Amino acid sequence: MANSTSLIVLSLAFVFMINSALAAKAPYNVASLGGKGDGKTESTKAFISAWAKACASAEPAVIYVPRGRFLLHNVVFAGPCKNNAITFRIAGTLVAPSDYRVIGNADNWISFEDVEGVTISGGILDGKGTDLWACKAAGKSCPSGATTLSFSNSNDIKVSGVISLNSQMFHIVINGCHNVKMQSVKVSASGQSPNTDGIHVQMSSSVTILNSKIATGDDCVSIGPGTSDLWIENIKCGPGHGISIGSLGKDQEEAGVQNVTVKSITFFNTQNGLRIKSWGRPSTGFAKDILFQHAVMLNVQNPIVIDQNYCPDNKGCPGQVSGVKISDVTYQDIHGTSATEVAVKFDCSSKYPCSNIKMKDVKLTYKNQAAEASCSHAAGTSHGTVQPTSCL
Ligand SMILES: *[C@@H]1O[C@H](CO)[C@@H](O)[C@H](O)[C@H]1NC(C)=O
16 A cells, blocks of 8 residues: 555656646747748847757757747857757758858858757758859859858767758768767758758767668768768668768778668669779778668669779779778678679779678669679689679
C-alpha cells in the first residue's frame, strides 16, 4: 500500500516535471520580433534577436519561423549558450537575397558555430544560387558563393525535414562536429550547378545521415579528411556526382577517414556511384574500414571507383604519387547498370597500393552485357557473384 502510494506520488511528480519542461517557455517567434514573411523585407535582425534570447535562456528554447518567405542575409548563430536544447521550428521559407553578391563572399549563409544541442526541424532554405552559377558558367569573375547551412565546432545537432534549394555553393556542411543526426533532408539543385555538394562532412565524428533525397550538380554526399564513425543510410542520389570519400590527401599533414558505412543507396544518372578519391601527391591521409552495402546503380558513369590520381589541371602533383593509404574497403550487394564500359575501377597509389578490398555479390552491366573492371595497385578478395569479373 505504502509502496503503491509513493509510486503514484512519484509518477505524478514525474508527469509534472515533463509538463513543466515542455511548457518551459513560449517560442521566440521571429514574426513577433520584427521579421516579415513577405519575401521582401529583410528579417535578419529578427533572427539574430530570437537567437540571442534563445541562447541566453537557462531553459530549453524554441525559435519559431511561421509560414511565409523570410529574406535573410548571411548570419552566424554562435554559442556557447546558457542551455543545450535550442530548436528552430521552421514552417516557412528562408530566402537568400536575389542579388548573389550580397552573401556571395561570405563562407556561409546560415551558420551555427560552437553550439551544443541545436535542432532544426522543417523549413525550406532557398539559396537563390542560379544567377551565381550562370556567372560562373559564363567564366566571368564571380564571388565563390556561400554554403547554405553550416555547422562548425558543434555537438549534438539534429536536422530533420529540411529542404535546401539552389545553394550558391555546398548545401550543408558539417565541420568539426560530434554527434550529428540528419534525416529526411531534401537537397535540390540543377545537375549543372557547380560545387553544390549536398552534404559535406569533415573533421567530424558520429554523424548519421538517413532517409534523404539529394539531387544536385556535385557530390550528393562528400566525406572529407578527419571523418570517423559516419553512417549513411537510405539515400536517393541523382543527378549528382555520387557519394564520395575525398578528395583526400590535398595536404601533406592530414587526418584520415575511418569507419564509414554507406548502405541502401540508389544512384540515378550520376557521374559516380561509390567513390574514393585522393590527390596524387604526398600526404599522411588514409581511408580505412569502409563498408559500401546494398546499392542500386541506374545508368551511372563510374559505379565503383577509387581514383588516387586526382590532379586538376595537372598542377601541384606532377610525377608524384598519392600518399593516402586505402585499406579494408568492402563492396557488398551492389547491382545495376553502368553508363560506361568500365563499371569498376581501382586506380590506386603505386607507393601505397590499396589493400584488403573485398567484393561480395556485385553485378553491374553495361548495355545489357557484362561490364569491365580495371585495377592498378589494388589487392583484395572477391566472394559470391562478382560481375564484372574481379581484377583484384
Ligand atoms: C563505427 O561507427 C558506428 C556509427 O556509425 C558505431 O556505432 C560503431 O561503434 C563504430 N565502430 C567502431 C569499431 O568504432
